Amino acid sequence: MASRRPAYLPSFGVQVLIGMAVGLVLGFVGRATGSEGLASTLKIVGDIFVQLLKALVAPLVFTAIVSSIAALRDLANAARLVASTFLWFAATALVAVLIGLTLGTLIAPGVHTGVSAAAAARPETTGSWLDFLRGLVPGNILAIEGSTKLADGAARTALGFNVLQLIVVAIAVGIAAIRVGEAGAPFLAFNASALAIFRRILNWVIRLTPIGTAALLGGAVVRYGWQSLSALGAFALAVYAGLALVLLVVYPALLLANGLSPRRFFAAAWPAIQLGFVSRSSIATLPVTEEVVERRLGVPRAYAAFAVPLAATTKMDGCAAIYPAIAALFVAQYYGIPLHPGDYVLIVLVSVLGSAATAGLTGATVMLTLTLSTLGLPLEGAGLLLAIDPILDMGRTAVNVAGQALVPTIVAHRFGRGERGDFAAQPAE
16 A cells, blocks of 8 residues: 555565554553553554544545546446445445344353343433434535533534445546536536545554554454453453454455355455554544555445445444344343344344444444344343453444445446456466
C-alpha cells in the first residue's frame, strides 16, 4: 500500500508484522511492570492514530460516494450490481449465524460458566428496530450531534458523523448533482478534486499503520490481559471458534467457488483485517478497507466507493451474526430458559436483518440486546459478558472487516469488473 518506500525499509506487510510484535512485547512489559507511563503512552499514540483515520471517514465517504453515483450511471447493470451486493451480504450473514447457533448448542457456554449472577446488569444502550429508521434520517446536513454545557458554563459542540446517514446524504447529493445537468458539473469536478486530495492524505496516514498497530495492540494487552477469560472460557472458545470457521473456512471456500485465490485475498486484505483487530472499529478501519479493496483487490472505484462504506455499517458477520447467536444461547442456557425451533428462526432473522437496524449505533452489545429483546430473554444477561467483551471484539471486528472486503471482491469478479491489479484475473490456488 505504501508507494515508493525507501529500499532499506521492509515491505509494508512486514512493517505491520513488526509493529504487532513490538506491540505485544510492549504490552506484556507494561502489564508485568505496571508502568503507568508506558500504558498512557501506548493509549495516547493508539488513540491519535484511530482519530486520524476517523477524521478522514466523513470526507472520504461523502466524496467517494458522490463520485461513485456519477460513475455508476455509466455502468451497465448497476441495479443488478447493487442487488447482488445485498444478496451476498445476507447469504454470508446466514452462514455465519448458523455456525454460531451450531457452536452455541454443542459447546453450551451458558451451562459451563463460572460467572456470577451478580455480574448481570442491563446495558445503558440497547437496540431496537426503530433505530434503523431513525438512523437513516440525519438531524441536519452536517450531522452535528448537539451541544452540551461544561461546568464553567461554556458551550461545547460535538461533531459526530453517523456513517449510515452520511451515505444517505451523499447518495441524495450525487443523484441531485447528476439530475441538474450542466449546473452540477462544476460541483462534481470539485468533488473529484477533493476526493483525490483526501486519498493522498489517507496514504500519509496509512504509512503510520505499523506505529498505530504497535500502540493499539500493546495498549490492549496492558488494559485487558487474559485473566478475565477464565470464568467465561467456554463462551470465548465458542465465539473464537465461530470466528475462525468463518474467516478460515467459509470465506476461503467462497473465494475458491468463485475462482479466486484465498491466499492472494488475505495477503491483499491483511492491512485492513489486522487494523480492524487492533482498533476494534470497522468505521476507523473504513479508509484502509476501501483502499485495499480498490487498489489491491482490483475492485473498480465506482463500485468500491459505494459497496465498502455500506458494508462497514451493515455487513458485520462477527458482531451481528456469530456473536449475538452464541450470546443469546448463552443467556438462555444461563437462566435455564428453553428455546424452541421458532426461537432459532428468530435469531437467524434478527442476525441477517438486524445489522441494518443497528447500523447507526456502535458495539455488539446493541445487536445482542436487540436479539435478546426479540426473543424475550433478560437484557441483564448481556451484562454477564461485558468483562471479556473487548477481547472478543478484536476478533469480531477482524471478521467484520474481512467480510466487508470479501463481498465487493466477489461481486466485482462475478460481474467481470476487475480493473486494477491482477487479483481478479488470477486463478484460484
